[in-house]
Amino acid sequence: DTEVTQTPKHLVMGMTNKKSLKCEQHMGHRAMYWYKQKAKKPPELMFVYSYEKLSINESVPSRFSPECPNSSLLNLHLHALQPEDSALYLCASSQDWVLETQYFGPGTRLLVL
Amino acid sequence: AQTVTQSQPEMSVQEAETVTLSCTYDTSESDYYLFWYKQPPSRQMILVIRQEAYKQQNATENRFSVNFQKAAKSFSLKISDSQLGDAAMYFCAYRSANYGGSQGNLIFGKGTKLSVKP
Numbered sequence: 001d002t003e004v005t006q007t008p009k010h011l012v013m014g015m016t017n018k019k020s021l022k023c024e025q026h027m028g029h030r031a032m033y034w035y036k037q038k039a040k041k042p043p044e045l046m047f048v049y050s051y052e053k054l055s056i057n058e059s060v061p062s063r064f065s066p067e068c069p070n071s072s073l074l075n076l077h078l079h080a081l082q083p084e085d086s087a088l089y090l091c092a093s094s095q096d097w098v099l100e101t102q103y104f105g106p107g108t109r110l111l112v113l
Numbered sequence: 114a115q116t117v118t119q120s121q122p123e124m125s126v127q128e129a130e131t132v133t134l135s136c137t138y139d140t141s142e143s144d145y146y147l148f149w150y151k152q153p154p155s156r157q158m159i160l161v162i163r164q165e166a167y168k169q170q171n172a173t174e175n176r177f178s179v180n181f182q183k184a185a186k187s188f189s190l191k192i193s194d195s196q197l198g199d200a201a202m203y204f205c206a207y208r209s210a211n212y213g214g215s216q217g218n219l220i221f222g223k224g225t226k227l228s229v230k231p
């Protein structure tokens with residue numbers, strides 16, 4: 001089973017709202033990722049967690065705050081977003097950060113008004 | 114820095130026929146992985162095939178196969194007996210096999226949109 005789940009599927013929020021995206025995997029993977037994907041573009045890496053520790057932050061604005069409560073769960077907390085943050089947010093996981101294949105979730109489509 | 118280039122923004126194939134998607138990459142490393150991911154309109158990125166650079170044999174997964182030319186830094190995807198469900202955006206991706214820094218991250222090409230005609 002290579003399933004990564006993400007909730008919600010769609011999210012509309014105002015610029016003053018606080019919301020969270022959730023990602024979950026039960027494959028025993030120890031690395032989890034957040035990507036941002038704009039229309040007709042490849043995914044862009046935002047954060048990497050390896051063994052529940054933040055390993056990579058690709059200079060993402062502080063209005064995006066990741067959290068890894070345990071090895072199966074990854075959250076992305078959103079606050080004071082801008083309309084240009086509207087995108088598809090993809091979560092992925094892999095057995096190991098470097099050596100193993102990343103498996104993606106279905107994504108959350110975010111619209112910031 | 115490594116780069117991945119997909120020179121075909123769009124491709125079209127007739128159902129049941131064969132199509133090849135191109136991908137070239139640039140790296141100074143000798144050990145790495147290459148991937149093809151498929152992203153249909155449903156949005157989920159699905160792994161199609163993976164190739165380890167140290168393996169000379171080309172990877173195959175059912176109707177999908179690659180032509181991996183390490184010296185030429187080329188990694189093309191062949192889809193045989195194309196089906197309507199193969200219509201999607203296809204991304205080629207590179208990842209270093211070395212630990213440390215950001216070398217575990219996927220580097221994507223810009224994608225090729227494949228249409229399948231009935």
